Amino acid sequence: MNNPAKPFLALILFLAVNAHCAETKFAPLPLEGQTFIHDPSTIVKEGGRFYIFGTGPGIRTKSSPDLIHWTNGDSIFRAPPAWATKAVPGLRNSMWAPDVIRVDGKFYLYYSVSTFGKQTSAIGLATSPTLDPSATNYFWTDCGAVIESNTNSPFNTIDPSAFLDADGKLWLAFGSYWQGIFLTELDPQTGQRLGTNSPLYHLAWNHSIEASCLTRHDNFYYLFVNWGQCCKGTNSTYEVRVGRAEKITGPYLDRDGKKLTDGGGSPFLETSGRFIGPGHIGIVDDGNTNGQTQFSYHYYDADTQGKSRLAIGKIDWSDGWPVAVNDATNDWQLVWxxxxxxxxxxxxxxxxxxxxxxxxxxxxxxxxxxxxxxxxxxxxxxxxxxxxxxxxxxxxxxxxxxxxxxxxxxxxxxxxxxxxxxxxxxxxxxxxxxxxxxxxxxxxxxxxxxxxxxxxxxxxxxxxxxxxxxxxxxxxxxxxxxxxxxxxxxxxxxxxxxxxxxxxxxxxxxxxxxxxxxxxxxxxxxxxxxxxxxxxxxxxxxxxxxxxxxxxxxxxxxxxxxxxxxxxxxxxxxxxxxxxx
CATH class of the missing domain: 2.60.120.200 (Jelly Rolls)
Incomplete structure (x- = not known):
C-alpha cells in the first residue's frame, strides 16, 4: 500500500493430487467442536452461520459461524410423523441421510425413513422459512412423503439429494443397492413430485451404491455416488465415485466413457490414513459463486475408534473433472x-x-x-x-x-x-x-x-x-x-x-x-x-x-x-x- 505503482495480489495455494490416481491422498480442513455426524446433508449458509443435518433421532442438527467450529442444535422432530410410522412399521425416531436446499426463500429438508437392509422405505419432506432456531419464524412443517418404495419396487427410497438445475427445475436423486440411483423431478412450489407417475430416470448402478449428490460445473452435470459398505467403523469400505453428463437426466459417463448404469464411476475420494470410508458428500451452499467448490462428507476416524466425523474439503477442476484438493491442511493448525x-x-x-x-x-x-x-x-x-x-x-x-x-x-x-x-x-x-x-x-x-x-x-x-x-x-x-x-x-x-x-x-x-x-x-x-x-x-x-x-x-x-x-x-x-x- 505504500507505493501506487506496485500491483496488488490475492492468493491461495492448493496442491492438487493427480486427477487420474486411483487413490486420492486427501486431508480435509481441520474442524473443531462437536463434529460427530453420520450421513451429513449439504451445508447451507444463512445469515452469518452454516447449518448441517445428519442421521439420528428426529434428524440431528449442527451449526457453525465459520465452517471450522461446530456446535450441536436441537433435533427437527421430537417424534416421527404419523405417515412415517405407517409407511415403515416399527419405525422408531431415527431418520436417515437428510438433505437441505434453499428454494425461493424457504428451505426444503428431505429425509429417509427405512428398515435397514430392506426396501420398505420412504422419503419425507419438511419445510421452514429459516434455519436459524433463534428466529421468531423458525418452524418446521411436515409435508408428508415425497416417494415410497416396497419389496416390489426396483429401487430403495433412501439417501435423498435435492438439486436445482440450470433452468431452475428442482430434482431429487435417491437410491441404494438394488437397481441403484434414480432421479425424479419435483415441483419447486411444493417440493413434492410433479405427479405419482412422473418419470423416473435411472442414473447409476453398482452392486453396492448409494448416497448420490448432484452438482453442475461449466457445461456438465456431475453425479457423485458411494460404493462399498458404510457403518462398520474402521472396517468400512466406502469410497466416492463420479460421472458426468450433458443433461441432468443422463447418461452419466466416467473418465473412460463407461456409463454409470453399467457400473462405471471414476475415483474421487477413498480411504487415506486415518480418514476411513469417506462418503455421503454434499456441495457446500455458502452463497459464494467465485468458482471455489467446497464439499462436506463423513469419514470414520481411526484416531477415535472409528467414530463418524464431519469433514470439509475443496474441489479443484482438472480437464473438466473434479479433484479432491490436498493442500496438506492436516498439517495446518488454525492459530487465530x-x-x-x-x-x-x-x-x-x-x-x-x-x-x-x-x-x-x-x-x-x-x-x-x-x-x-x-x-x-x-x-x-x-x-x-x-x-x-x-x-x-x-x-x-x-x-x-x-x-x-x-x-x-x-x-x-x-x-x-x-x-x-x-x-x-x-x-x-x-x-x-x-x-x-x-x-x-x-x-x-x-x-x-x-x-x-x-x-x-x-x-x-x-x-x-x-x-x-x-x-x-x-x-x-x-x-x-x-x-x-x-x-x-x-x-x-x-x-x-x-x-x-x-x-x-x-x-x-x-x-x-x-x-x-x-x-x-x-x-x-x-x-x-x-x-x-x-x-x-x-x-x-x-x-x-x-x-x-x-x-x-x-x-x-x-x-x-x-x-x-x-x-x-x-x-x-x-x-x-x-x-x-
Missing part, C-alpha cells in the same frame, strides 16, 4: 481468526486504528467510526463528507497539514502489536468495490522493532485500484524500494459480476517461499533467497502484522469525483494457520 460476528466496532484485542492523513497523498481522512461489524461482516466504509482538517497549518508544505478541508473519510485497521505472525497460511474472504477512486487493501508490514519500511518488507495479499487487482512484494534493494508486482484487470476476472461476489485471498509463507493466490489461482511467487535487503538482511524471515484499509484516490490516479458514495470494503473473515510442527 476473526469472523467479525459481533456487531459494533472491530475487536480491540485484534485491531487498532490508523488516524488522519497517512500515506500516498490519499484523499481520505482515517477515523475509527468508519470501521464496524454488522451481519457477520467487517465493513470499512469510505464516505464523501466535508469537514475541517484539525491538523491544518497555514502555508505548510506537508501534504498532511496543508489541506484545510477533509472531503473524504474512511478507516484503516491494523493488528500491530496485537496479532503478529511469522510464517503460515493467511486467508481473507472479502468483497471489494471496484469503482473509480476505490483503493482497498489487505497487506502486511514487518513487525521487527527498529526496522522501518521498506527494509521491513511489504506483502500486498490483496490490493485494487483503477480497474486492476494487484499482488505485490516490496523490500529494500541497494537502499531503494524494489517491487515484484503482478496485475490482473477486473475485466479479465469477470467484470461487474466479479465485483459483486466474495472472493478468497491467500498467502502461504514458509522459510523458503511466499505464494499469493486469488480464489485458489496463483498470482505471484517469491523465493525468499532472492529477497535479501542490501542493508538489513532478508525482511521476510521476521514477524508481520496485518492492515485492512479502504483508501480513496491519491497516488493511485483514481479520481472519485464521479463515484457515488459510500464505498464499502466488506470482509467476511480473516484466518491464520500455521504448521503443526
Amino acid at each position: 481468526h476473526d469472523e467479525f460476528d459481533t456487531n459494533g466496532p472491530p475487536d480491540p484485542a485484534n485491531w487498532n486504528y490508523e488516524r488522519g492523513f497517512v500515506r500516498n497523498q490519499e484523499l481520505q481522512w482515517y477515523q475509527p467510526e468508519n470501521a464496524f461489524c454488522t451481519n457477520g461482516l467487517l465493513v470499512i466504509e469510505a464516505r464523501h463528507e466535508h469537514k475541517s482538517n484539525p491538523n491544518f497549518v497555514t502555508n505548510s508544505t506537508n501534504w498532511k497539514t496543508s489541506r484545510e478541508w477533509i472531503d473524504y473519510t474512511s478507516a484503516s485497521i491494523t493488528s500491530r502489536r496485537l496479532r503478529e505472525f511469522k510464517y503460515g497460511k493467511f486467508e481473507m474472504r472479502a468483497r471489494i468495490d471496484t469503482r473509480l477512486g476505490s483503493w482497498p487493501a489487505f497487506w502486511t508490514l514487518g513487525a521487527t522493532p527498529g526496522i522501518r519500511w521498506p527494509a521491513g518488507g511489504e506483502i500486498d495479499i490483496m490490493e485494487f485500484y483503477t480497474g486492476t487487482v494487484l499482488a505485490n512484494f516490496g523490500y529494500s534493494l541497494d537502499r531503494k524500494t524494489k517491487w515484484l508486482a503482478v496485475k490482473k484487470p477486473v475485466a479479465e476476472l469477470g467484470g461487474d459480476a466479479w465485483s459483486k461476489e466474495f472472493h478468497i485471498w491467500t498467502m502461504e509463507w514458509d522459510e523458503k517461499k511466499i505464494n499469493l493466490l486469488l480464489d485458489g489461482k496463483l498470482m505471484n511467487h517469491l523465493d525468499l533467497a532472492d529477497a535479501d535487503n542490501a542493508d538489513r538482511g532478508n525482511p521476510f524471515h521476521g514477524p508481520v502484522y496485518f492492515i485492512l484499509n479502504e483508501a480513496i484516490g491519491g497516488n493511485s490516479d483514481g479520481d472519485p469525483s464521479q463515484t457515488k458514495f459510500p464505498i464499502r470494503f466488506e470482509v467476511d473473515w480473516v484466518r491464520v494457520y500455521q504448521r503443526s510442527n
